[in-house]
Amino acid sequence: MKLDMVELIEIAPARTSKKQYVLDMPVWSITLDQIESITGHIKHKEYTTVASAPQSSNLIDEDNVLYSKLRPYLNKVIIPDSFGFATTELVPLYPDKTRLCNKYLLYYLRSDKFVNWASKTVAGAKMPRLNMKEFWRHKIPLPPLETQKRIVEILDRAQDLIDKRKEQIELMDQLIQSLFYDMFGDPVKNPKGWEVGKIADLAFKTQYGTSKKAHETIGNYPILRMNNITYVGGWDFANLKYIEFDETEQKKYLVYKNDILFNRTNSKELVGKTAVYRKNKPMAFAGYLVKLIVNNKGNPEYISSYLNSKHGKSFLINKAKSIVGMANINAEELKSITINIPPVNLQNTFADRVKKIEAQKEAMTTSLKELENNFNSLMQRAFKGELDV
Secondary structure, three states: OEEEEHHHHOOOOOOOOOOOOOOEEEEEEEEEHHHHOOOOOEEEOEEHHHOOOOOOOEEEEEOOOOEEHHHHHHEEEOOOOOEEOOOOEEEEEEEEEOOHHHHHHHHHHHHHHHHHHHOOOOEEOOOOOOOOOHHOOEEEEOOOOHHHHHHHHHHHHHHHHHHHHHHHHHHHHHHHHHHHHHHHHOOOOOOOOOOOHHHHHHHEEEEOOOOOOEEOOOEEEEEEEEHHOOOOEEEEOOOEEEEOOHHHHHHHEEEEOOOEEEEEEOOOOOOEEEEEOOOOOOOEEEEOOOEEOOOOOHHHHHHHHHHHHHHHHHHHHHHHHEEEEEEEEHEEEEHOOOEEEEOOHHHHHHHHHHHHHHHHHHHHHHHHHHHHHHHHHHHHHHHOOOOOO
16 A cells, blocks of 8 residues: 655644643643653653643643654653643644544654654754754655554554563563562561571672773674663663673673672662573673672572562662762672571572573563564554555
8 A cells, every 4th residue: 555645744743732720730740751762651650730830841631642852762752641741852742633543653653664763863962852843844654544543453452462471571570589588588587597698608709890892793792781681680682782802801701601790880779780690602791790600608599689689679779879970889899798698409499490480581582572573563564554454
């Protein structure tokens, strides 16, 4: 099907809400940090009254599609689910309901094709913003309204499968934490009376990563950075960079199976992210990570789960020192952290169970990647007029 191409300004101009309100009415105050990249999920909501809303914000409602013109590569696009005020960094598009379905527009603005175009159409180095003149002149494919709605139904079903698979993966992470508390008890109360020691009692070596500059494609080893460790102690191997090492550097800056990596610097909420490296092939690791090699008194899965427990997270946040707006825990401070030390055979049993859970999680992650690839393929076909609807 050959699709009409129509400029955004013609079918979705910027327009704020015309709804009536009273000054003491509580409303959602939308900022960029509330919006998750790519998915558009709302991480949290902040509320204010109409009278207290910032003067520079825009009044919006459920008929708008909000598009972030700041750092378009972050892909932050939402349809608000309630009346409120939004930062002016969010463009309040107002689709013409007789010609354009708002969710069709949402999916188009989130598509790889549009994100790639927008990322190249920016001005400013430190705070790149989309060139709005080019944005309004951008032409989007516009099938008939009923076709748009059928496309949205297909993409909604595909997105729903992705969301459910992500929920299953999150439940696997929760299962590991539940298993930890079941086998070892609350780390604070220590109801099972385990020996109390230091991380240093369970590890015989710590080592900082390399400060050598990484490259997008060149290098004999992929390099792990702080963004590759998830907050709950898992791994995200997307967006890996590469680094070139000689034999001497390999001995110093490679992480091997069953080593622990600890993120020593970042915001207070992210410092202390910890994960066990489980792959057979070694990778390099960056200088803001610390490698911890465990002795025969401890098991890396136990130590990692301890540091990723609610108690561990709370302790690390409180311990983190503020240094020019950033938090930092060095290798010596890591080794000095107090930890309960149950018998190593029990730690090993825990690790065996974690291994089985991680195997299930890996299978789900592979399935998730397939679902995401299918979703992206559907979007490409939909916006080329190739989707059978």
